[in-house]
Structures are given as structure tokens and as C-alpha cells.
Amino acid sequence: MKAFVYLGVGRKALEERPKPEITTPTDAIIKVTRTTICGTDLHILKGDVPTCQPGRILGHEGVGVVESVGSAVTSFKTGDRVLISCISSCGKCEYCRKLMFSHCTTGGWILGNQIDGTQAEFVRIPYADTSLYPIPKGADEEALVMLSDILPTGFECGVLNGKVQPGSIVAIVGSGPIGLAALLTAQFYSPAEIIMIDLDDNRLEVAGGFGATSTINSADGKAVETIMRMTGGRGVDTAIEAVGIPATFELCEKIVAPGGVIANIGVHGTKVALHLELLWDRNITITTRLVDTVSTPMLMNSVRAQRIDPKLLITHRFKLDHILEAYETFGQAAKTRALKMLIEV
Ligand SMILES: NC(=O)c1ccc[n+]([C@@H]2O[C@H](COP(=O)([O-])OP(=O)(O)OC[C@H]3O[C@@H](n4cnc5c(N)ncnc54)[C@H](O)[C@@H]3O)[C@@H](O)[C@H]2O)c1
Ligand SMILES: [Zn+2]
Ligand SMILES: [Zn+2]
Numbered sequence: 001m002k003a004f005v006y007l008g009v010g011r012k013a014l015e016e017r018p019k020p021e022i023t024t025p026t027d028a029i030i031k032v033t034r035t036t037i038c039g040t041d042l043h044i045l046k047g048d049v050p051t052c053q054p055g056r057i058l059g060h061e062g063v064g065v066v067e068s069v070g071s072a073v074t075s076f077k078t079g080d081r082v083l084i085s086c087i088s089s090c091g092k093c094e095y096c097r098k099l100m101f102s103h104c105t106t107g108g109w110i111l112g113n114q115i116d117g118t119q120a121e122f123v124r125i126p127y128a129d130t131s132l133y134p135i136p137k138g139a140d141e142e143a144l145v146m147l148s149d150i151l152p153t154g155f156e157c158g159v160l161n162g163k164v165q166p167g168s169i170v171a172i173v174g175s176g177p178i179g180l181a182a183l184l185t186a187q188f189y190s191p192a193e194i195i196m197i198d199l200d201d202n203r204l205e206v207a208g209g210f211g212a213t214s215t216i217n218s219a220d221g222k223a224v225e226t227i228m229r230m231t232g233g234r235g236v237d238t239a240i241e242a243v244g245i246p247a248t249f250e251l252c253e254k255i256v257a258p259g260g261v262i263a264n265i266g267v268h269g270t271k272v273a274l275h276l277e278l279l280w281d282r283n284i285t286i287t288t289r290l291v292d293t294v295s296t297p298m299l300m301n302s303v304r305a306q307r308i309d310p311k312l313l314i315t316h317r318f319k320l321d322h323i324l325e326a327y328e329t330f331g332q333a334a335k336t337r338a339l340k341m342l343i344e345v
Contacts, residue, residue, distance in 0.1 A: 001016070001017055001018070001019050001120055001121035001122050002014055002015070002016065002017075002120065002121055002320055002321070003015055003016075003017040003057040003116070003119065003120035003121070004057065004058055004059065004119035004120065004320075004323045004324075005017070005055065005056065005057055005058070006044055006045060006052060006054060006055070006056050006057075006058050007054050007055070008047075008054040009045070009046065009047035010045060010046070010047075011054075012045060012058075012324070012327065013324075014320075014321070014323055014324060017057065017116075017120065019121075019122050020116065020122055020123060020124035021124070022068060022069075022070045022124070023124065024070060024126060025070040025071045025072035025073070026070055026072045026073060026126060026127050026128060026129065027069075027070045027073070027124055027125065027126055027127075027128060028066055028067075028068070028069045028070065028073055028076055028124075028125050028128030028132065029066075029067040029068045029069075029122055029123070029124055029125075030062075030064040030065065030066060030067060030082060030084060030122065030123050030124075030125055030132075031064050031065045031066075031067045031121065031122055032062050032063075032064040032084075032118050032120060032121060032122065032123055032345045033062075033063055033064045033065060033141065033344070033345055034062060034063050034064075034141060034142065034145050034342060034343065034344055034345065035059050035061055035062035035063075035118045035119050035145065035320075035343045035345060036059075036061045036062070036145050036146075036148075036340050036341055036342060036343060037059075037119075037323075037326060037327060037330045037340075037341045037343070038060065038061060038086075038149055038150070038177075039176065039177070039178070040060075040267070041058050041059070041112070041119075041327075042327075042330070042331060043267070044056075044058060044112075044113075045327075048269060049113065051113055051114055052112075052113045052114070056112070056113070056114075056116060056117070057112065057116035057117050057119060057120050057123075058112045058117050058119050059111070059112040059117035059118035059119030059120070059123075060084075060086040060109065060111040060112040060113065060117050060118060060148065060149060061084070061086055061118060061145060061148035061149045061150075062084045062118035062123070062145060062148060063081070063082065063083050063084065063135060063141045063144050063145055063148075064081075064082060064084065064118075064123070064345075065079060065080070065081055065082070066078050066079060066080040066081075066082060066132075067122060069128060070128070073128045073129055074129060075128075075129045075132075075134075076128055076129070076132060076134070080134060081134070081135040081141070082132040082133060082134060082135060083132065083133040083134075083135055083144050083147055083148060083296070083300070084111070084118055084123070084125060084131070084132060084148055085101075085131050085132070085133065085148060085293045085296060086109060086111060086148050086149040086291070086293065087101045087102050087104070087107065087108060087109055087111075087131070087291065087292065087293045088104065088107035088108065088109075088110050088111060088125070088126050088127050088131045089101035089104045089107045089108075089127060089130045089131055089293075090104050090105070090106050090107055090127050090130065091127065091129070091130035093105040093106065096130070099292060099294045100292055101130075101292045101293055101294065102289075102290035102291060102292045102293075103290070107126065107127055107131070108290075109290065110126075111123075111125075118148075119320070119323060119343065120320075120345075121320070121345055133296055133297065133300065135300075136300075136304065139300075139303070139304060140303070140311060142311050142314060142342055143303050143309065143310050143311040144300065144303065145340075145342065146181070146310035146311070146313055146314075146340065147296055147299050147300060147303065147310065149291065149293075150177050150178055150181045150310075150313070150340070151181045151184070151185065151299050151308075151310050152291050152292075152293045152294075152295050152296055152299060153178055153181060153265060153291040154178050154179070154180070154181025154182035154183070154184070154185055154242070154265070155181065155182070155185035155295050155299065156289060156291055156292055156293075156294065156295050157263060157264070157265040157287075157288075157289040157290075157291055158172070158178075158179075158181075158182035158185075158186070158240040158242065158263050158265050159182055159185050159186045159188070159189070159240075159263075160295070161261070161263040161287040161289050162238035162239075162240050162261045162262075162263030162287070163237075163238060163261050163285075164186045164189045164191050164237075164238050165189055165191065165237070166189060166190045166191070166192075167190070167191065167192045168189075168191045168192060168237040168238060169191065169192060169193045169195070169231060169236045169237050169238075169257075170186055170191045170193065170194045170195070170236060170237065170238045170239075170240065171194075171195040171196075171197060171227060171236040171238070171239050171240070171252075171255055172186070172194065172195070172196050172197065172212075172240045172242055173197045173198075173218075173239065173240065173241050173242060173243055173248045173251055173252060174197070174198060174241070174242030174243035174244075174248060174265075174266065175196045175197070175198035175200070175203040175204055175206065175207045175215075175242075176198075176203065176242065176243075176333075176339075177313055177339050177340055178242045178265055179196065179198070179207075179240070179242035179243075179265075180203075180206065180207060180210055180313060180339070181310070181313070182240050182242060182265070183196060183207060183210050183211060183212060184210055184211070184308050184309075184310065184312075185299075185308065186240075187211050187308075188302070188307070188308075191237075191238075192213075193213045193214065193230075194211065194212050194213050195212065195213065195214050195215070195216060195227060195230065195236065196208075196212040196214075196215045196216070197215075197216045197217075197218050197223055197251070198215075198217065198218070199217060199218060199219045200217075200333075200334055201217055202334070202337050203339075204216075204217060206339065209312075210312065214230065218251070223251060223255075224251065224254045224255055227255045228255070231257070234257045234258075235255050235256055235257035235258075235260065236255050236256060236257055236260060237257055237259070237260045237261070238260060238261050238263060239251075239252035239255050239256045239260065239261070239262045239263070240252075240263045240265060241262065241263070241264045241265060241266050242265045242266060243266045244265075244266025244267045244268050244269070245266070245268070245270075246268075246270060246271075246272040246273065248266065249262075249264065249266070249268070249272045250272065250273060250275070252264075253274070253275050253278070253279060254275075254278075256279075256282070256284050257282075258282045258283055258284070259282075259283045259284070260282075260284050260285075261284065261285045261286075261287060262284065262285070262286045262287070263287045263289075264286065264287065264288045264289075265289075313339045313340045314339070314340050314341075314342045315336075315337060315338050315339045315340060315341075316329055316330075316336070316338055316340075316341045316342070317341070317342045317343075317344065318341060318342070318343050318344070319343070319344050319345075320343055320344065320345045323343055326341040326343055329341065
């Protein structure tokens, strides 16, 4: 089969690989029909994710059709259409029983990281019963590809942890696919305002179309002043960090109102200053989270009922044969206006 393989820092190729086989009775083999590229895949190619070793097939998002199942799989059979979760969960360990699937002691985010992933014609999914979701008949599979990772991430790490409420003021720092996913799902709760902050005017324009009540380009270094002016000097109830660098987390520290929440989504590679000298008396909460994908069934219902349309995030389409071109396009998002690449297999 064809597969997109990480070959070491900055090296990648579309290679011919053997088709995966069931190795444990709880596995399923999925014929991938659609997949996509995540910002995290770019981190892997830069060598930022040491758990992902050269030779690995990348990809942790996608939909497909069940090709075969192991003897212990009871919820799926050959021919079923399924959504693949970016998180594999055994459903039985201490963390899975607490619905913290991301910390499953034998699963978590392993797909396209510690085991071969979805940017291929076939993929082996461990713990199939608890790591796949059935796709209802007639569902829009392109939209569902966005539910493997980015929608649950924006919703769980940003909106749920950030306690977005009716009438509240929300700021989302970072208007990439994850920030936009938080923007789409924050609207479930009817906040009064959702302010989007980024350096890229294209992405801010997209945010305007996705329901942001205002947008701020923070390149002038005046985002704090602007937000304070907009909120009567009070700040925001929820500040969602969706970039993953010190500057944007520190911005959240400066704009959070007393009693508010800073909900971090970004993956941070360096230390960030915690300004307790400014925050100790402000009754704030700081949350961190790795997406658990516990909200996936709820998000599937919301997509089916057309409450949200994550398909809007798809900006480019490629066949698997052209995945290198898709990576090029995705890697130059500022120039290409790329958000999500839909890869058809
Ligand atoms: N916690 C989780 O489980 C989880 C899951 C998936 C992704 N992530 C992380 O979420 C973050 C966002 O992911 P993404 O795919 O949307 O990334 P992305 O790189 O596509 O988007 C980041 C956005 O931030 C903007 N930006 C960069 N520097 C900025 C600055 N100084 N001020 C304001 N905006 C700035 C960029 O212009 C871009 O639009 C990443 O760190 C990613 O690794 C976390
Ligand atoms: Zn991802
Ligand atoms: Zn588990």
C-alpha cells in the first residue's frame, strides 16, 4: 500500500509499505477513505516530537471503512464506515475509567506517533471498540474528518475547560484550525463576545466569517490595550491560548478578568513566565489538557443537526498520491491561506 512516511528531521516520502495486519484481538484494520494533515505533523517533521521515530507512517485523523476486525471486537464489522479518533483508548485503565482517554496507560495519542497512522491506504487501529465511532448513514464524511482531532481539541481544551457561558466575553489567541474549532464550538454556549487574535489578517478574516464578534491583529503589540478598551478595563472571562508560545500565553495572563479562566490548548516547547505577582489576587483558573475526544459523539450529533459546519475549515483537496504537495501547501499557510487539507485516498 501507499503510505506517507517520516524519515527523520525534514525528510519525508510517499512509500510502498506492507498492508497492516491484526496483531491483537482488539484491533481493526481500516481502509482509509479520507485523512488530513495536522500542525502536529509539521512538529514531527521538524523533530519536535521525540516519541515519533523515523520510519513512522504519519497521520492521526481520518475516516474509512472497516476492512477486518480482531476476534475480540464486538461493536464493528467489515464494511462499517467509521470515524477514527486521534486518541486510542483501552476503555478499562484507571484514566479511561475517568474519561481521560488521552492518558490511557496503553493508548492515548499513539496513532501516527508511536504506531503507524492514517496517511496511508490502510491503518491498524488498536482497541477498535473504544477508539472508532460509527458514521451514521448519509453523514457528510468530509466534515467528520475534522472530528478526529481539531473539533474535540478546540471544544474540550478551550471551550469546556474555559467554562464559556451565555453572555460571557471570550478571547481566543490564535486563529489557526484549532483556534477556529474553539470559535465554532464556543457558540454552543452563546457568549456575548468572541474576540479572535492573530498576526495573520487572512485567518482573522476567516474568523469573522466563522462568528467572531471582533478580530485583533496583535502584530502592533497593542492587543492588551485594545482588549482592555473593548471591555471597559475589565478583561475577558475566558482567554483561550491556541498557539503554543510564551508570548501568547502571557497575553492571556494580561487579558483575563478577575474570576476568569485561562484555558491553554497550545503545545509548549519552552518555559513560560507565570505572572503570579499580577494574578495571585484575581481568582483566576488556569487549565491545561490533552484532548480526550470524550466529546466526539456529541460533536457528531451537532454536525448531523447542522449546528456547526466544520467542513468550512477545508481549504484544499489532494489525492494521497499528491500528499507531498499537500504538505508544502499546508506548511506555507500564510501564503496559501491553508487551513485543513482534505486528502482523498
Ligand atoms: N492540547 C491538545 O490536545 C492539542 C491538540 C492539537 C493541537 N494542539 C496545539 O494547538 C496549537 C494550535 O494548533 P493549530 O493547528 O491551530 O496551529 P497553527 O500553527 O495552524 O495556528 C496557530 C496560529 O497562531 C498564530 N500566531 C502565531 N504567533 C502568534 C502571536 N505571537 N500572536 C498571535 N497569533 C499568533 C498563527 O498566525 C496561526 O494562525 C498548536 O500548539 C498545536 O500543537 C494542542
Ligand atoms: Zn492533530
Ligand atoms: Zn485506557
